[in-house]
Amino acid sequence: MNVGDIVKFMPSKCSGTLTAVKYFNRILLLTRGKPGLVLDVDSSRVLVCFGTKKIRLREEYLEVISECG
Numbered sequence: 001m002n003v004g005d006i007v008k009f010m011p012s013k014c015s016g017t018l019t020a021v022k023y024f025n026r027i028l029l030l031t032r033g034k035p036g037l038v039l040d041v042d043s044s045r046v047l048v049c050f051g052t053k054k055i056r057l058r059e060e061y062l063e064v065i066s067e068c069g
Contacts, residue, residue: 004068011061
């Protein structure tokens with residue numbers, strides 16, 4: 001995953017804990033299922049801009065829709 005990639009929040013593995021479910025639902029409400037633009041990549045965390053909101057998410061919860069370059 002690189003800066004400039006278009007991504008979507010798609011957690012592939014959801015643990016069954018209530019905290020994880022609440023976290024995924026909160027992020028889905030923030031992103032509204034829309035794609036985002038990768039602004040920064042820092043080890044396993046990625047800063048993504050979804051409209052006017054910037055959210056730092058784990059790379060494993062993102063699916064690349066379109067690669068930059």
